[in-house]
Amino acid sequence: MNPESLTASAAINFGLAFIVLSLFSILKKQPSNASIFYARRLSKRQQVHFEQSFTLSRFLPSVAWIPRAFRVTEDEILDFGGLDALIVIRLFKFGIYFFGFCSLIGLVVLLPINFGDQDEQSIIYHSMDPFTISNISAGSNRLWVHFTCLWLISFYGLYLLYKEYDEISVKRVQLLRNLRHRPDQFNVLVRQVPFCNEHNAYGCSVDHFFSKYHPNSYCSYQMIHDGKNIEDLMHQAKSVARKIEGLRGRFTVKKCDKESLLLDVSQEDDVKIALFEEKLQEIVHKIRQLQNESMMKGKELPVAFVTFKSRHGAALVSQTQQHSHPLIWITEMAPEPRDVSWRSLEIPFRILPLCKIGAIVAASLLTIFFAVPVTAVQGIAKLEKLKKWFPPAMAMELM
Template sequence: MLVSALLTSVGINTGLCFLFFILYSVLRKQPSNYEVYIPRLVAEGKSKRRSHFNLERLLPSPGWVKKAWKLSEEELLSRSGLDAVVFMRIIIFSLRVFAFAGVIGVFILLPINCTGDQLEDIDFVNFSNNSLDVFTISNVNNGSNRLWVHFCAVYVVTIFVCFLLYYEYNYVSSKRIAYFYASKPQPHQFTILVRSIPVSVGSSVSDSVERFFREYHPSTYLCHMVVRRTNKLRNLIEARAAFVSFNSRYAAATAFHLQQGIDPTQWLAEEAPEPHDVYWPFFSSSFMRRWISKLVVIVACILLTILFLIPVLVVQGLTNLSQLEVLFPFLKSILTLTFVSQVVTGYLPSLILQLFLKIVPPIMEFLSSIQGYISHSAIERSACNKVLWFTIWNIFFATVFSGSVLYQVSIFLDPTNIPAKLGVSVPAQASFFIAYVVTSGWTSTSSELFRIIPFIWSLLKRPFVRDTDEEFEVPSIPYHRDIPRILFFGLLGITYFFLAPLILPFLLIYLCLAYIIFRNQFLNVYEPKYETAGKFWPIVHNSMIFSLVLMHCIAVGIFTLKKLSLASTLIFPLPVLTLLFNEYCRKRFLPIFVAYSAETLVKKDREDQNDPSMLEFLDKLVTAYQDPALLPIQFSVHSDGLNSPLLSSTEV
């Protein structure tokens, strides 16, 4: 790719970002758009849907940026929970990493790459016609001692990233414990889910649960709720499962960790989610159906991966003008136009991939929902992992190792061949990924602010819906969509910082946009529907460790190709030390995210002993996990008769 093609892509996306910012700053002031741009404030009663007209509403203003910037972490924690804080910590962590790497990459490595002549000398007179490859490590002469600077940079950045990973893991862990201590008593803290309940002849599930837990947990057992599911066509049925509540958090945790019966296939216990986080359709599935669904999900993911190679191959073709002219000779005259060729090679490939990636998160969320998870939060964490590794494989590896599926798989069947292949292929795709960061990063984040789809939907339904003060659902942030995107850009930054440092300024701009925009969205748009207390962070840690090890493999391959075999040899300790560091973090911090310690639970239980409201809370546990479908229907009260029930309670 030429510099002119990248500049064209940067120009187009910069223009779109400014357009989205201007439109947002105007449209957010219009009362008719409050449900799109400030639904949380409307739901909280902090903003009225009707206001008097004034000229200021038609002028763009940056006041929202100042409000988002001033939002403190404590305010964010109190308004949106620990998951929102962890999400913003991902962005802050990435900013710190790439600010540090950016100083090394832009001011040290980039000049070294530019002054090499392995490929060609830079033409400063006609700068836009230079290839982006002259800014990469490929332009440094083979065997040059300058490559030792790149070698040192790999070591320094690895140490810095590991230091930050330890600091953030420790910080989020302490926040998770502090959040638990500060929280009010929650039903899921006192409850476990028990499945595969054995039922004797002439007895019911409820009788079996009552008898079992009163016998083996006599001093701590409190109550239970048998899981019952119903729908319009079927009568009330029993899936053999129950939510069993105890009189303390420690008792619930003890019951969860102990095997309840002699037969390990019966009385299976697991942690209960929050009542509003329960995914009730799960309980309609039998064990065999859940087992089959897992196989179906694996097959579906494989098929989706194969099908996604189609747009990847299309994108690869667009980056090669000569190949396009061969495949589509009728486009030859159009492709000779400078601006058209720059748009086709610099902007269009990233845009196509971005559009196809839009459908991946909802598909992965659906696939996760049929795997047997009992909570929406578990479904979203599973979908987050699926989207992340799908993106890494289909955008990074499929682009780098462009070719058939069998060719890509064959590379990983011979691990000794991986570094050499990476050393050849990864630097060659540097220009594409720089353009990808600009298109998929800048524009997609700005469109998050503008909320294109909700805005269009509100315009379409406006003529058919009366302007009333009816309640509406405030959206929640789709973590399974946004966390994988940030982590994938993190992978690109870590793997390319010493290969093509030019990517780092574009990454920093993206992260700055994400920092301001998502703080604004948490303030005005998104409302948490559940709380995992930071359980997304281990996904972040594992992704960054993978990125570091991948960078080390690429470094081994590139130094081998550059005839600096000693540097390749000296890189080998890095992945080993990184994996040892990861193992230490896994032992030190991961258990905190799996379950709370006995010390933590007992301290919290003792604090609640003197709370007079605990008796009332424990009394309500018996109905906390009742299926919403079985609750009485509640109607909203309105002044008109169109939305009120035909018969009021006084008429029955």
């Protein structure tokens, strides 16, 4: 590799890093992205302040968040991001420590060793080869320095892995102790509940099954309902409520010469507000009708959250097969309340494996289509060495 290629590679990496950081800084300022960048704050009902007005500063990158990010402690990350976020941060710190140590060893020890094992007449100033291991002659004692450095780097990497695993394990145990009374630890998610023909519902099947086979630990259950209609009506109600607030806030009575015109506008707005309020009452009435017990029973899904009296009972049910038929009464531990994906609960269980297979195939195709061009480019760049070590590569010259 020559210095120009190394400089170009460094410039590309720094340029991409600058673009990514700039996009992050701009996107996190947009109110529409609050659910992505401030999901945990919103789940805790905390307010997130944005610049509501359309200003230029919203679309300019800033670096003020970078010093604040370095001042955040691990306890704060654990509090507002959770254990998974802390593990990701520790993974980046592990990479910085490890590659920083490798760079230090390379610059302080290996680079002088490699550069010193040559004659002054053979120095080529337009190439980086004098700084690599290829500059050391065969059988040289300097190779033992490389061998020792490899062992040193390996042991340091193992030490970092052991240290990170030990500290994360301690934090995980502490987190579990602090969250001993979480309700999701007493709940089990049950899929593929059989339909009760006698009562024309799924709920009675859940109650009869767990009362019969788990009488000592079973407590209660909650069926999941198809709430698409209610969700659509809720969106309509929110939209109408926003329109009413907009009409009330837009019109302000001011003293001026055109009082008659203001009076006409006020009457028009009052009529619109009355119509919207009437529409809102109709939507609320429809929602209450859909929330009726008889209506909700017809919207039941074959999915339920079952509550147990102890964590042991919930864990026992979630980790054992409940029926001889493997595709009914499928149990798993209930997710945390903020992690529940209600839309995924509506997907039939038999389709979930197909979704997983589709995701694996998509990831495999992405990896293949990424690896093939990269391999081809690297192969062309190292064609001379390939022809030496792999003679069939000479056929590429004929193409």
